[in-house]
Amino acid sequence: MNFDRIPLSRRNLLKAAGAGLLAGGTSACSSQPQAKAPIGVVGKDGKRVLPWSNWSGNQSCQPNERLVPRSEEQLLDAIRNASQNIRSVGSGHSFSGLVPTDQTLLSLARLRGLENINPETMEADVWAGTRLSQIGRKLWDHGMSTINMSDIDTQALGGALATSTHGTGKDLGTLSTHVTQMRIANAAGEIIECSADQNSDLFHAAGNNLGALGIMTKARIKTDKAYHLKEHSWMMSEQEGLERAEELRDSHRHYEMYALPHSDYMLGIAIDKVDPADIPENQAEPSGDAYEAFRMMSNLIDYMPFARSWLVNFGAGGVEPETRYGKSWEIFGNLRDIRFNEMEYTVPAEVGPQCLREILQTIKQKNIPVIFPIEARYIKGDDVWLSPFYQRDGFAISCHNFHDKDYKKYFAAIEPIFWKYDGRPHWGKIHTLAAKEFAARYDRFDDFLRVRKEMDPDGRFLNEHLRHTLGV
Ligand SMILES: Cc1cc2nc3c(=O)[nH]c(=O)nc-3n(C[C@H](O)[C@H](O)[C@H](O)COP(=O)(O)OP(=O)(O)OC[C@H]3O[C@@H](n4cnc5c(N)ncnc54)[C@H](O)[C@@H]3O)c2cc1C
Known part of the structure; x- marks a missing residue:
């Protein structure tokens, strides 16, 4: 998709006009230094916790803790020792209220990269914190390509799979349909592996998990030959x-x-x-x-x-x-x-x-x-x-x-x-639906809620928006 490269001829005229209007509307600037209050709040460990905002700025929150584990073991320890709710965040490219929390905000930005890249099976294991842009580049070195991609590729894999992120193509499904296995940490701090044959209910729920089932750490993806x-x-x-x-x-x-x-x-x-x-x-x-x-x-x-x-x-x-x-x-x-x-x-x-x-x-x-x-x-x-x-x-x-x-x-x-x-x-974009309307649109809505409860009986991975949309 190349909409950002269209030659809008006559655009210079418009650009000049628009820029002129913008300049006309700019208020006077001051070079006086302004005393500003420090941003964020002081966390449990005495360090400052910064507020969070999504890509477009329509969602924001002030978590009281931010965690960025360096390994799966550190993640599991964090979950086992948690005294409050945890919301996972990818790259903040969702427009709906999936991420905001005033409790723990957890990012897998340090769990990234590809492993077991196999040109024979055409599969690769990808850590959930990996940005989509990193996947295509790395696969290319092994003679492989992703099957499809969304409009942009700055999302984290974990975030993209949580909301059925998709590209376009009549014979091509969402990015989740290219996943054959996942590892997900539940609220007890255990890794549960799933695929079409193993824990298959979890697998069918996890392809659009909203971060409500636990923290996905890694996924195995199918690929195509480099093209x-x-x-x-x-x-x-x-x-x-x-x-x-x-x-x-x-x-x-x-x-x-x-x-x-x-x-x-x-x-x-x-x-x-x-x-x-x-x-x-x-x-x-x-x-x-x-x-x-x-x-x-x-x-x-x-x-x-x-x-x-x-x-x-x-x-x-x-x-x-x-x-x-x-x-x-x-x-x-x-x-x-x-x-x-x-x-x-x-x-x-x-x-x-x-x-x-x-x-x-x-x-x-x-x-x-x-x-x-x-x-x-x-x-x-x-x-x-x-x-x-x-x-x-x-x-x-x-x-x-x-x-x-x-x-x-x-x-x-x-x-x-x-x-x-x-x-x-789209679960990651703006809508006004609540649980009742979703239940009417999805035959397996109750099954999703059942799997959610098995993975997280006390709702440790939920926030207000999810409680509203899932009716929990
Ligand atoms: C400019 C722009 C272009 C876009 N283009 C497309 C497009 O072409 N196609 C499309 O379908 N969508 C598109 N989107 C939407 C976007 O792909 C989705 O909202 C996606 O979920 C964002 O991924 P993220 O990494 O930013 O996740 P976030 O927005 O940070 O989080 C989204 C969800 O993922 C969960 N999550 C994150 N990491 C994990 C994890 N490790 N385990 C479990 N849950 C996790 C979060 O808890 C949250 O529920 C676009 C968005 C923007 C801003």
Whole structure:
């Protein structure tokens, strides 16, 4: 996916205008040193414990303890000796309230790396604290690639597997579906191993565990032979994008769309394996950050809301097609340095384009002030109990707004449309559902709760958000 490299021609004009407006709004700066209170609280050991915040800044907390064990044994000791609740954190890329706690915040950032990389079985063991970006690079040295990847690759493996993190591809499931074994520490401080044949209930629950079953320390993942990718992106009309969605999905290994609210356009991105011999020697330079261009356009629109539709069409109409090539991990990993908040629901694949059309119409009809592109992806169904793709192929629709713009009214207007199409929310993104609604959407919800109770009878791994969403 290469949305951050789209050549938004005419963007310099918008950028200059947006930058000018921003500069005009900057308040006077002072060089006087300001006395500031120390950040954080003093922990049990007398050391300062820093507050925590997620990537977009919409979730934050002040834990009274932070733990970063150096080994599985240290982790198990910490759990056995814990006198309060423990929440695990990966890289803080979830938008929902999965992580915040005022008690112990535990990170596996020191338990990272790959082991037992086996090009014969095409499997590798990955510590849960490993960032996804490290996996593809390391596998490449052994002639292997990840089967798929999410939009970005900065998440920790443990965090990604906790929420069914996915990429796109009609025949490709979430990252959890590439896992064959896991090691999870329960509340008694014991490691429980699971796979499709061993502790299989735990395995089916753990593919979307929300950090509610315990702390996952390591996973064995299936991989593919090392491969190169060709990514092609092009702008088409919204009408064409919606009508050709299934055809394009079926003719590419990965296909996704970016619909541009208030415009008549949609961007298609198709990614396929390519023979390295077919990669041109001189690749065109990537053309810049389209998210940044949208940010500038959004600033401009704040001052001229009446021109919203015209401006977005003007920018989108100038987008040229672009192709880039690279190793699998180079093409998969996008950079997102414009922050945003996000709601994502997955609806059954067959009604996906219809649901997306209704969302785009609603934004226009209600004149919702958002221009942030809406991402839509196809993902293969699975048998992970709380996966949004449980027993059905899905079409995931992701609505965003810039982190400093109001997303609540926008998401409130769109969420009922997802419900109408039997949508299931991404557990790591913003939604307003509680246990009752989840129970109605997931046949194995009660089974998940049973396994949770076996792993953690006293709810030591829960926080307020999980108690609300799981009804514990
Ligand atoms: C810019 C951006 C792009 C994104 N792109 C995608 C995308 O393409 N596809 C997609 O599906 N999602 C995407 N997401 C969402 C993201 O992948 C998920 O929210 C993911 O769970 C975040 O992983 P993390 O490592 O940051 O975990 P955190 O957000 O820190 O934690 C998430 C959950 O994992 C649990 N957890 C963390 N480590 C462990 C462990 N070792 N054992 C047990 N539980 C653990 C936590 O307790 C928590 O419940 C994106 C998010 C952002 C901000």
